[in-house]
Amino acid sequence: MRAQVAIIGGGPSGLLLSQLLNKAGIATVVLERKGREHVLSRIRAGVLETGAADLLREAGAGTRMDREGVLHDGCHLSSNGRMFHVDFKQACGRQVMVYGQTEVTRDLYEAQDAIGATILHDVEDVVLHDLTGTPHVTFMRNGVAGRIDCDFIAGCDGFHGVSRRAIPEDRRREFEKVYPFGWLGILSRTPPVDAELIYASHDRGFALASMRSAVLSRHYIQVPLTDRPEDWTDEAFWDEFRLRLPPEVAARLVTGPSIEKSIAPLRSFVSEPMRWGKLFLCGDAAHIVPPTGAKGLNLAASDVHYLVEGLRGFYANGQSDGVDAYSDRALARVWQAMRFSWSLTTMMHRFPDASAYDRRMQDTDLAQIERSDTARRLMAENYTGLPY
Ligand code: APR
Ligand code: PHB
Numbered sequence: 248m249r250a251q252v253a254i255i256g257g258g259p260s261g262l263l264l265s266q267l268l269n270k271a272g273i274a275t276v277v278l279e280r281k282g283r284e285h286v287l288s289r290i291r292a293g294v295l296e297t298g299a300a301d302l303l304r305e306a307g308a309g310t311r312m313d314r315e316g317v318l319h320d321g322c323h324l325s326s327n328g329r330m331f332h333v334d335f336k337q338a339c340g341r342q343v344m345v346y347g348q349t350e351v352t353r354d355l356y357e358a359q360d361a362i363g364a365t366i367l368h369d370v371e372d373v374v375l376h377d378l379t380g381t382p383h384v385t386f387m388r389n390g391v392a393g394r395i396d397c398d399f400i401a402g403c404d405g406f407h408g409v410s411r412r413a414i415p416e417d418r419r420r421e422f423e424k425v426y427p428f429g430w431l432g433i434l435s436r437t438p439p440v441d442a443e444l445i446y447a448s449h450d451r452g453f454a455l456a457s458m459r460s461a462v463l464s465r466h467y468i469q470v471p472l473t474d475r476p477e478d479w480t481d482e483a484f485w486d487e488f489r490l491r492l493p494p495e496v497a498a499r500l501v502t503g504p505s506i507e508k509s510i511a512p513l514r515s516f517v518s519e520p521m522r523w524g525k526l527f528l529c530g531d532a533a534h535i536v537p538p539t540g541a542k543g544l545n546l547a548a549s550d551v552h553y554l555v556e557g558l559r560g561f562y563a564n565g566q567s568d569g570v571d572a573y574s575d576r577a578l579a580r581v582w583q584a585m586r587f588s589w590s591l592t593t594m595m596h597r598f599p600d601a602s603a604y605d606r607r608m609q610d611t612d613l614a615q616i617e618r619s620d621t622a623r624r625l626m627a628e629n630y631t632g633l634p635y
Contacts, residue, residue: 260530261403296632316346379524
């Protein structure tokens with residue numbers, strides 16, 4: 248096969264990139280290891296920055312989001328049961344769109360089908376070739392060997408993909424921080440506990456009350472890395488969740504059976520550069536954030552924005568300055584989101600090795616956000632998304 252851009256990975260990064268490139272008249276092929284239902288079965292975060300929501304609309308995949316998504320003006324922060332509100336709209340004039348990533352992925356698949364985009368599912372043994380020369384990709388599918396000759400390759404294959412590792416190890420700089428705890432998350436057909444999200448810092452551990460719709464809740468509690476989902480009955484989860492929420496919130500919590508229960512580890516990770524010859528990395532293939540700031544999908548969106556801009560310039564008038572600037576431009580915004588996700592995680596969680604002084608710094612960080620318009624504005628600008 249021949250494509251201008253071969254895209255490895257059919258998650259949010261790969262699909263959004265394919266959709267925007269095809270709308271710009273640039274031909275792509277998406278190679279996805281799993282089947283579509285498997286990709287759609289993944290439960291992930293549900294908060295979209297303004298930029299990501301606008302990109303989905305530009306991609307022609309924003310209609311259901313605008314119909315079913317909910318715009319939030321702010322969120323609540325609580326510390327050992329005492330809660331206060333952070334009004335993003337008042338602090339920086341922006342909001343966030345609450346809309347599940349599973350729905351985003353479903354909308355992108357539908358938009359891709361509508362334009363007849365080429366997505367090959369169930370591919371195996373994807374290998375990237377000749378990245379600094381004339382690139383091509385080989386793979387196996389249903390026992391048949393395949394090959395795509397292309398101008399460029401986009402590595403959108405996530406943290407465990409093959410693309411990042413196609414960059415010579417001695418040319419990669421990796422930065423990683425692993426957190427000493429995980430998040431136990433459940434999905435339940437229960438009404439959200441509040442109109443907006445509640446991030447709760449508590450001596451028993453962090454908790455987050457989120458949602459997918461008016462009848463679907465998504466909640467998390469910080470747990471030790473040694474915990475497994477089967478260690479937690481629904482009842483044990485709800486009891487612990489209540490203890491970490493402000494009492495007035497816990498009192499109105501409606502519980503129900505979990506329809507999904509999983510534990511995610513927390514890590515901060517960046518691999519530089521995000522470009523090697525004709526290969527560009529987007530999304531989780533290049534960086535991982537702890538879920539605290541809900542930046543994973545949003546960073547994938549800004550990476551895609553920068554790459555589409557560069558490739559449009561290349562194909563429209565042969566200019567390579569956009570693609571040459573891609574890695575530095577994307578990384579500048581990635582590191583800002585890395586800092587925000589790390590700082591919110593550090594402020595809101597209980598660390599096993601924390602000193603009494605560390606605990607005071609956490610309380611003081613929270614107090615600053617409650618009392619200072621400047622601190623609140625900095626949080627609001629980062630949470631709703633820095634400009635592209
Ligand atoms: N060949 C083909 N496809 C692959 C390969 C491979 N070798 N390895 C992984 N994939 C596919 C995975 O099956 C997955 O569908 O690449 C896709 C990568 O998708 P994500 O991991 O979702 O990463 P990304 O698209 O960058 O989205 C980032 O989604 O998973 C969340 O937390 C993440 O919010 C972040 C956002
Ligand atoms: C979610 O709804 O899954 C979610 C929301 C906000 C976060 C993390 C996860 O910061």
